[in-house]
Amino acid sequence: MIQLFHVSKLYQKDVPALQDLNLHVPKGDFAFITGPSGAGKSTLLKLLFAEERPTHGQILVHGRNIARLPVSRIHTLRRELGIVFQDFKLLPNRNVFENVALALEVLGIPRREISRRVWLMLKRLGIHHKMRANPLTLSGGEQQRVAIARALVNEPIILLADEPTGGLDTEASHRIMDVFADVNARGTTVIVATHNLEIVRTMGRRVIHLEGGRLLTGGSP
């Protein structure tokens, strides 16, 4: 599903964010990327959704080499991914329903089909009763569930999450992880970057540990 071969990323000359990374994440895997701040967790995720390009090495995602993916084709990769961030990235001028619907609108799906799928996804995540609310009026945990609904509504094959429980309390964090476990059980590959070691321990999944841009453990399942 995801393979990295000798991947390095330099933002500035001689300051590598990632160094010679070799990684294999098979289909249906659930993996945490851990490590202290500046270890390269976010950079690794950005490489996977082609927000950044590797300085060296090759990255295969679902059979395509995204290190060589032209800018004009990036959208084809992103349509196979769901991406979740710590700061949710919800639009305050759209309500909950419209925020989630955006991911389907860009695919040109008919409005009726969009309504059906958004409703089902919000229901699955238990926030359907707030679908007309402005996201800013929701709690952090609820906002993150809206962001996850948006990431999942187009049925991605891979879910990437960057510190998804960053600003959340323990209970909300566990609810988010339950959602991820459920998504993974339905076949989606899940990769979560986090420094919340308590969550990592509780979940008991594969751990890819980075430090100083180097892979310390967990390169292969």
Add this chain to the structure above:
Amino acid sequence: MNRFLSSIGRAINNLRQSWLISSITIGIISICLFLIGGYLLITHNLQGVFQTWKNQVTITIYLRDGFPEPDVLAFQDRLSSLPEVHSVTYTSKDEALAEFGTMLGDDKFLIEGLDRNPLPASLRITPGDRHRNLDGVNSILGAIGDDPLVLDIQYGQDWLDNLDRLLKLLDLGAMVLGLTLSLAAVFIISNTIKITVMARKDELEIMRLVGATESFIRLPFLVEGVIQGMAGAVLSLGLLGVVHAFLASRSDQPLLRILNIESIDFLPLSAIGAILLAGMLLGGLGSLASVGKHSR
């Protein structure tokens, strides 16, 4: 088609959500187009004045006495056939004297009892519309040459020189002013739209993250820019209409009488169309340029 319609829907939605910044953009577009339109309105109305002045460009050839009429008519035909010439009118010696008598009025007795008519016959040449300038007149003078019939030629050289310089200056001024205003308009509009794009930076980022194509992202901005440009153009035309109505109601001003302007016309349809088109182009291109710059 469906995608285009949905872009219009999204553009209108965006305009509604950011109505303040959209209103500012429309206002600025309308001010720029108002200035350009105002300039067009003035020059359009002064065209009549320029035409009146240019119509006064004529060449009068005074003829020597004693040539038989067929020679004079042949000379007149030769002049009429010149491409620069619109018409040639012959005034015989007798007609000249009669005209002079009319001009003298009560003092007509001064020329009564003359033993011979002292006034020469003449040919009055009116150049074609495009040749009522110094170059045209010089070209006609060259074609007349040293014909033995010619006694004297008058064409108000100093006046024509001045008119020529004035018209060239106005043309240059028109070009400089039009260009400056257009450049200023493009600059201001693209910067204003840039603000609206910056304000939607997050939306653009999220759209890209969920896999939107560049055309899907840009089309609503293009439509939005075109709508704003068109609204600005309509507003500017409305303002020009108000100014025109105000000026038209005061068309008895002495200045207008001096300039020989009987009534103040509004812009011709071609100029109205050009302003609308310019608004849509400025809005659309300004918007595309801004989205392009902030797209990645």
